[in-house]
Amino acid sequence: MSELLAFDAVTAGYGNAVVLDRLGFSIREGESLAILGRNGVGKTTTIETLMGNTRVSGGRIRWRGRNITHVPAHHRARAGLGWVPQEREVFPSLTVEENLTVVARPGAWKLDRVYGLFPRLRERRGNYGNQLSGGEQQMLAIGRALMTNPQLLLLDEPMEGLAPIVVEELAAAIRRLCEQEGLASIVVEQHPVLALEMTHQAIVLERGTLVYAGPSQTLAADAETLDRLLGVGMRTEEA
Numbered sequence: 001m002s003e004l005l006a007f008d009a010v011t012a013g014y015g016n017a018v019v020l021d022r023l024g025f026s027i028r029e030g031e032s033l034a035i036l037g038r039n040g041v042g043k044t045t046t047i048e049t050l051m052g053n054t055r056v057s058g059g060r061i062r063w064r065g066r067n068i069t070h071v072p073a074h075h076r077a078r079a080g081l082g083w084v085p086q087e088r089e090v091f092p093s094l095t096v097e098e099n100l101t102v103v104a105r106p107g108a109w110k111l112d113r114v115y116g117l118f119p120r121l122r123e124r125r126g127n128y129g130n131q132l133s134g135g136e137q138q139m140l141a142i143g144r145a146l147m148t149n150p151q152l153l154l155l156d157e158p159m160e161g162l163a164p165i166v167v168e169e170l171a172a173a174i175r176r177l178c179e180q181e182g183l184a185s186i187v188v189e190q191h192p193v194l195a196l197e198m199t200h201q202a203i204v205l206e207r208g209t210l211v212y213a214g215p216s217q218t219l220a221a222d223a224e225t226l227d228r229l230l231g232v233g234m235r236t237e238e239a
């Protein structure tokens with residue numbers, strides 16, 4: 001598998017405030033990566049930096065081998081980055097189906113395939129965005145990103161505020177995307193147990209710096225490291 005994305009010692013932040021400090025990691029095609037860390041360590045800023053929304057003052061971002069460090073944000077989205085923002089941002093006055101079709105770009109992901117992944121969206125196809133539950137909105141937000149036929153799906157805390165039963169349904173869909181559909185993804189998550197179950201590789205940040213990188217399964221089995229870096233005991237954590 002060839003390399004899809006690489007952060008090479010990226011230093012970035014907002015204005016003069018530096019948040020990411022020489023951050024380095026990479027993702028190969030078809031690979032999923034969990035970005036973990038406590039509150040405020042720079043997880044969302046990593047995604048914002050990838051999307052071109054921060055000020056990069058050092059290092060380099062490579063996308064399929066090309067240096068995109070200073071490529072404007074709108075060009076990056078078109079290059080195949082499918083972002084599902086934390087706020088979900090579905091259009092409230094469009095139906096589910098309109099929300100999906102309005103962003104469609106050519107490729108293998110079409111309405112039927114999205115409905116296959118999220119049967120609930122098919123059932124709600126005629127409902128407006130503002131008539132959906134939080135879980136359905138999240139499914140729609142992911143479905144919208146898929147309709148753009150991305151090469152890398154970026155999920156920022158997809159489970160936030162959702163009921164446990166919906167979390168299970170979403171986690172299964174995201175796992176299917178990574179394992180069966182072979183779509184590369186980055187998952188930012190507060191719940192390490194869940195994130196590690198959904199991904200191949202994991203990194204942990206502390207104050208904008210990389211403090212751990214390795215296979216998700218290895219980290220999931222390492223209760224001591226999880227506790228030390230993330231303050232969670234695997235046995236006691238509730239997903």
Ligand SMILES: Nc1ncnc2c1ncn2[C@@H]1O[C@H](COP(=O)(O)OP(=O)(O)OP(=O)(O)O)[C@@H](O)[C@H]1O
Pocket residue numbers: 014017019037038039040041042043044045046190
């Ligand atoms: N738009 C912004 N302007 C200035 N500072 C910001 C901005 N967004 C985030 N920050 C700061 O950057 C730091 C990292 O925030 P970030 O949201 O990336 O962390 P995070 O790991 O995603 O946290 P959380 O898990 O709480 O969402 C924080 O100190 C935050 O206050």
